[in-house]
Amino acid sequence: MSEKRTELDELGEFGLIDKLTAPFTTHVSNTIKGVGDDAAVISISDQEVMLVTTDLLLEGVHFNLMYTPLMHLGYKAVMVNLSDIFAMNGTAQQITVSFAVSNRFPLEALEELYAGIKKACDYYKVDLVGGDTSSSLSGLVISISAIGRANKSEVVYRSGAKENDLLVVSGDLGGAYMGLQLLEREKEVFKANPSMQPDLEGNDYLLERQLKPEARQDIIHFLKELEVKPTSMIDVSDGLASEIFHLSKASKLGCTIYDEKIPIDAKTAMAALDFNMDPVTCALNGGEDYELLFTISMEDYDKIKGNPHMTVIGHMTDLNSGINLVDKNGALIPLKAQGWKN
């Protein structure tokens, strides 16, 4: 190893991936898209492609077993992978599940985890086809890969947005993050006084956004019915701001979004205010919403106008205009990307 030492924090997650994967070349002609989108795209026939995505989840980094029921964890672990397949406009078909556990876990705990995995498989109609099992010296580690399919002509990449395309997001944002804040707060209360009962009443929506989110397969279906093919798409896993940067970078464009257009549920906004947080900041940087962020041609606007599941939040601009947020007073504020995220 060389003497030089570059700290990972200097690079951020995406800088690190770019650095590590840059030297790789392609050997196989059926590899259509490798690293750099929600899923890899592999040609399997003249008409069809296979989509492959994978996620690694670690106890203490991605989830806390103090407040995450194992069944919910299993469900969500599958869901986050399916979300990546949907973000390519594909149909999810198979998953593999690997896990490592210490022997402090009894079989019954793993059965809970797998009950959640099965629930997700049954709901989304995907098959569990493999995995790996290992002992762990520390916490629970889960690695899931998902395999999907799509017609070649239907695949939507991050890179397809055109100038003036509208930027659209499904559902509402920031809820999963506020759910996490509530759970973290109750954890601290419980640690200080274990006899206290958790006070989570009235927060079902936010807790569900955090603990049992759903991947937006329905949006893919809605768009097909409306005959709208997005020009680019990504799922909102790391926060809206980060995903806007990915879409813009891949499409070599700028983007302008409007503060007031960002869909935020009233419960999210109220919880944010309760925590002295700005709801828009929570929506921009919170993450784990698993909504879909996509661009559509202006011509398709009438088809989605008034649709309760989709909100136009801005539009794509030329690259030199940069990535900007228009605030309530009409001021243009350059949007900041996030750094290293789990």
Next chain:
Amino acid sequence: MSEKRTELDELGEFGLIDKLTAPFTTHVSNTIKGVGDDAAVISISDQEVMLVTTDLLLEGVHFNLMYTPLMHLGYKAVMVNLSDIFAMNGTAQQITVSFAVSNRFPLEALEELYAGIKKACDYYKVDLVGGDTSSSLSGLVISISAIGRANKSEVVYRSGAKENDLLVVSGDLGGAYMGLQLLEREKEVFKANPSMQPDLEGNDYLLERQLKPEARQDIIHFLKELEVKPTSMIDVSDGLASEIFHLSKASKLGCTIYDEKIPIDAKTAMAALDFNMDPVTCALNGGEDYELLFTISMEDYDKIKGNPHMTVIGHMTDLNSGINLVDKNGALIPLKAQGWKN
């Protein structure tokens, strides 16, 4: 969660997988083979299938960074996955690589890891197409999935062996295990006296078996050239005994192997004796050899007879005869399966 507590050690790895995956049903018609072979088999056309396999590797469980160079670790991590694709008689084409690290790792360490991954990709002509990156609170975690292809008629399952088929193994066994013993011994010496230089001279073969094994793609090619299609196949990752149990169980047969036929390199045998171990036990239970174990029809025997890369070590019997080892004195000893393995 129920009150019952079943310890994982009671079940063993394969018992655990059976228990957890039993409730799952199939939703997608193109899933040909799910859990229970070296790789999942997914139909992609009338003629072709895709093969998918995955492995999870944890620092302190599967590797020790005190004596495993990161470049070798990267190479081996890819290789163990490709070995599973070859064990289905397939061609490896793509991999995804996920990892979690603590920030004690500098970029340069990960570049070493990825240099090894790239070396394996270049040598085996596979493409890196995706992955996930995360921080880790404890050690390094690596999760790799491999994707391969095969003609439907060429896929070899664990379950295809027939009574009287010959059991054949490639290369030689037990070397990787003895390499590990040498490295562990030197680690203890170093811990006791850090000024001591490691004494590993003359053990290149065993160290290479442990640190830089090769998946036996060549055997797949040899067999094609010889026009031998194995009736069943598995790769030797957990030790010969364990793999014989898998093949026999999947094929619903018994098996008899001959102690004296098990291919053991002289260096392995000498190292075993040096450690007061029985070389045959090391070959049976050592693991990590990444050789291929397969069965062939008696009719094909002449085609592989005398081939220096393959050794006939026994034959398949009816189920009721059980799984037995014939020792040097001709005595029949029931073979024991291993329990929980990493």
